[in-house]
Amino acid sequence: MKLIGTDIDGTILPRTGVFSARTIAALGSLAGAGIPLVLATARPPRWVDSVALQLGIAGEAVCANGAVFYDLATRSVVDHIGLPEEALLEVADALRSAFPGVILGLETTTGLAIEQGFPARESNTNPREVAPFERMESVRDLTGVKMLALLPGSHPDEMLEIALPLVGHLLELSHSSVTDPLLELAPLGISKATGLARLAAHHGVDAEDVIVFGDAPNDVPMFEWAGTGYAVGNAHGAVKAVASHETASVDDDGVAMIIEALVAEALAAR
Secondary structure, three states: OOEEEEOOEOOOEOOOOOOOHHHHHHHHHHHHOOOOEEEEOOOOHHHHHHHHHHHOOOOEEEEHHHOEEEEOOOOEEEEEOOOOHHHHHHHHHHHHHHOOOOEEEEEEOOEEEEOOOOOOOOOOOOOOEEOOHHHOHHHHOOOEEEEEEEOOOOOHHHHHHHHHHHHOOOEEEEOOOOOOOEEEEEEOOOOHHHHHHHHHHHOOOOHHHEEEEEOOHHHHHHHHHOOEEEEOOOOOHHHHHHOOEEOOOHHHOHHHHHHHHHHHHHHHOO
16 A cells, blocks of 8 residues: 545545544554555635645645645645536536526636525635626636536435436536535546546556545545545445445544554554
8 A cells, every 4th residue: 555545525524524633643644654645525626725734734635526636735736627618518508408497606726606596605615706607707718627516406316317428428427425416527537536546656656556535426436446445434325336445434433443554554564
């Protein structure tokens, strides 16, 4: 094991929004064991700074489901893969037909662009734009990294099943919540797996030497790519189906449990 990639929400961060002392200590111990840690998340860059601060870590993050490479130490976007305007507009048209009442948004490298009615629930959000999706400047300037489609009263699994055959050839579909009626769409062919693969190559690490942790359907690609994958006990069934291992739930520090053992083994082997 030479590199660890972990999802954040529902995997190391419970719904309380507070990391446990055990998780903080376990993740902090990786640096001393010489094991790189990569946060692989659906979160946009603006959401990972507070995570790095709480955990007391630096290093790298793959944000927006693989479309953004972020430096935690300098708090800066290193690189991103933008969503093409033509695909965004075609997908928007298809989703509006399939899901009457859908509310669209677009995560960008510099903020969030949303349609009226899209809930900006996080305290650190000051929308870059509030406008109909088709009129957004963010749709045209290639700073968009993740399209959002919210359908109040629906279920993400049902939305994904309907949307995939309609627009799956245009953008990469997933969802990162087991309950929120929100689809997330990345550039075609981009996922947490492609992001982790790029950073692993930078560190000279092969896929078989990577261990990943996750809980939601958007984590599935990195489980299929990495040599070892641990689903937390509270994980979605799609994740458990592809995971090579399972650990305790996020509320019971399942990831910390495994990392403690891995670090102890790495230190003993020196």
